[in-house]
Amino acid sequence: MKLKLPPAPADYNFQYEAQRNRLIESFAQGAYVKGEDVGIYAPAKLIYEGFYGQFKKTTSVSPAATNTAYAITFDTTEDSNGVSIGSPASRIVVTEDGLYNFSAHFTILSNNSSAKTTWFWFRKNGTNVAASAFLTTSDINGGHMASGRDHFFSLVAGDYIELMWAADSTNLELHASAATAFAPSGPSCLLSVMQVQ
Helix, strand or coil, X not given: CCCCCCCCCCCCCHXXXXXXXXXXXXXXXXXXXXXXXXXXXXXXXXXCCCXXXXXXXXXXXXXXXXXXXXXXXXXXXXXXXXXXXXXXXXXXXXXXXXXXXXXXXXEEEECCCCXXXXXXXXXXXXXXXXXXXXXXXXXXXXXXXXXXXXXXXXXXXXXXEEEEEEECCCCEEECCECCCCCCCCECXXXXXXXXXX
């Protein structure tokens, strides 16, 4: 169990101080005695340290074959603490037990005007996660479509999550956009991970 303290106000507020102290007293379960100062070493053990990561795939990729599952690999870590790209690079690994939110976002480029369906889903430790699939369909030649999904996972240290995808056509791609004179580049896939408990 970890303690998440309420955000401090800009100015001193005795109600915030009281709330913080009651949380510390409750969390410490006897290690902290009401009315006594907390030693300089103690707050580090009481302050919540959330684990997180944000990862990108910065290249485009098309499915080599139709109706075939592929794991999305990541090539860039934007920021992380206790969550990292594993080996192979499709694995997102956590180092601490907890409940995590995985928020995945994709950009799909359709390369012709035929209807094409793309499936996305999650795998946990190599096993498909039941009821995690979501689908998109596009028939716009040269058209882009954004798609995304959030999912909560209860994980233990060493567990990993993978993002999977498949399509019924090879005439599409997970598309990484190039920078223009007026807009920055964009990844084909962006994954944000946050420990929520």
